[in-house]
Amino acid sequence: MNIAPVTNAEIIIVGGGAIGVGCAYALAKAGKRDVLVIERDDDVGNVTTSQGAGLCGQVRDNTERIQLAMHSVKTFRELQDSEVKPDWHETGSLRIALTESRVAEFRRLQQAADQAGLETHWIDNDEAGRLWPSMDFSSAQGILWCPSDGYMTPRSVAASYRYNAARMGVRFATATALETVRLQNGRVTGIHTNRGHAECRYLINAAGANAYHVARLAGLELPIVPVRHEYYVSIPIPGLTPDLPCFRIPELTLYGRVRDGGLLVGGWEPRALSTDPRAFSADNAPPPVVTDWPVLNSFSDRFSKLFPSARTIEKSWIGKGWPTFTPDGKFLIGESSRVPGLVMAAGCNAHGISGSGGIGKLLVESLFNPNPSAYAKSLSPDRFTEINWEWDSARPAAARVYETYYGV
Template identity: 60%
Template sequence: MTELPGTEFEFVVIGGGAVGCGVAYSLAKSGKADILLIDRADDVGTVTTSQGAGLAGQMRSSVERTKLAMHSVQTFRELQAHAAVEPDWKEVGSLRLALSDEVVAQFEALKGVADHCGLESAMIHIAEAKERWPPMDFSEVKAVLWCPSDGYMLPKSVASSYRHECERMGVQFVTSTSVDTIEIEDGYVTGVGTDRGKLRCRYAINAAGAHAYHIGQLAGLELPIVPVRHEYFVTVDWDGLDPQFPCFRVPDLTLYGRVADGGMLLGGWEPAALHTDPRQFPLGAKAPPIEPDWNVLGSFEDKMAQLFPAVRGSEKSRVGKGWPTFTPDGQFIIGESSRVPGFVMAGGCNAHGISGSGGIGQLLVESLSDEPSSSYLEGLSPDRFTETEWDWAEATSRARAVYETYYGIET
């Protein structure tokens, strides 16, 4: 068994998905040292992250969330330009298609926020959209919102790219190692226990994805982090689909997609979400296995046929599936617990943990600085759950509702 790379660190990051790797990268870039990232898998980015569709969309309904996404895109751009291991970032832009007046109004509001943030976007003519995505049928489309700096990446490559850059900056990584205790003395975190022995640290950062609930419990914190099933399929390759076509989102149909492996990747948000209760599986076990649900995937296909008839009955090459985590208010959980100083959260990603990873890392660094936090960052604190009363049934139902209304509209 490989030795642990030391016994004392300033920061131990628990979990090496996009979020943990993005956090380690931001810490190192901000000049922090003595950082160790631990993952129980044999490599980084192999769990939920490897299943992600990889879309990064920056147009969000609030200024703070938009800026977070813009910071992430800036990070992917930087990695793509300078890192020895590329994140396979493709800045192809994105098209949002409105099929109803309600969504046209939503696009206008999104554009207002983007303008405020200095994010370039435009309502474009259907003819221009058709030029950007020629095989799509735009005849039912009422408006198109274009964001040229959106794009997609390969999620596993992003984690590898972060890791490579982190190691260059001195961060250490240890894989095939499980964290099984959080050591606390006089109320403060003093270290973590692993299946290879104990380590002392000042900060234990919980980026354990679908196991973030369990790691929180090790510190005595009950956090409503609800894994909700999410899926997409990829068709076999087709002539005429170009990887440079923009990503697309169709809020009225609750669908998103892009070109992948020469075919179409099509994902969506189903109206009746399926969650798993993290209290029902232990830290030492994986989250429950997911079989492709062809009723749900088939409904994505049926809906998309309205805009892209060839998808109906198409042969599929693979299915992406996993348990991204949702919170009752749809917001990330980022920052140090005031109840257990030294215990820091980076979880509850609400299915944008890959695209959000750069911004999440930046906010986490900010949360640990001596500067006063913004009200947005304060609102992401784990304290909003640990210092208030809530119950699981209500929290789960709200987290599911966040999933079911992902594009801000009821279906």
């Protein structure tokens, strides 16, 4: 694909991961077409996004968050009808409770889903067994089925956003690294890159694990903490077909799906490994993730409760990376009032691919709707001021969001 020159644009997006290219697509659909995406890698979707497990779960604990995910599903369906597809599989998903207190939590989640207009049903263990024949559901106390959940291939999602945004006029400058941000009277006016400089009205910071650094280049300190996350994919297992539903087993802190004929199983470990973004520079990615076999083996041990052979099946591929977490577990979306022109689209909290469609919608709302919703406002970077947070507590708080991902 062509690499666009670095030229002035109304909106420059730094970062071509799922969030950056998803925002480019949403902006173009909203009629904002003077948009330049700069990405330091040779292609979009090559960094954290490429490592994503690709699950998209819409059942969340509040209406607005569910509607955000529902908008993503709508976007994936729409992209699936285009020439370059996100490889969206609307398989449905099983949320499996192993205790009565979890069943009670699922009931609350279902109420939120009902309010948001998301279809969910309780199904019995026999029906779950028909949907996932090789899984043993005998320990399940309740199973919530969401028929419109599913999964996609993360790199394909990024490629699909890129293709469809480019068709609407968005320019993509890959192999282009942001080096400095130009400010005038405290407002962002442009950027310098390794391939030249450009002026802009808005600079959207979608730099993933470097979003902290890009904000710093504009003079804003934000608590964006990379936290390590991993999953494994097993060798192919007879009978596992791509149409089997995704699953989540909160008591075991596990999620999964079928990938390449094998099992993809990921999870949340009780002690998260975070890294301090201040310890590496804007020019660098976070330190490489070293595969943590004890953690991955703990996933297969736990999963053997429902899939007895999980413990012994060979693992053939490991997904790993540094999604970022915020101390309150919410996305960072919108313009900073302290640094006008700097707009955040970051703090993915490990659901930035499934969130990308909804994040793009909220970004457009927060920038161009004169009366954005209370939810859009609640995601503003302005919630973190100079005095209401500090690193000593922000980093453990962000790690805690990871550790309690499936907390009740």
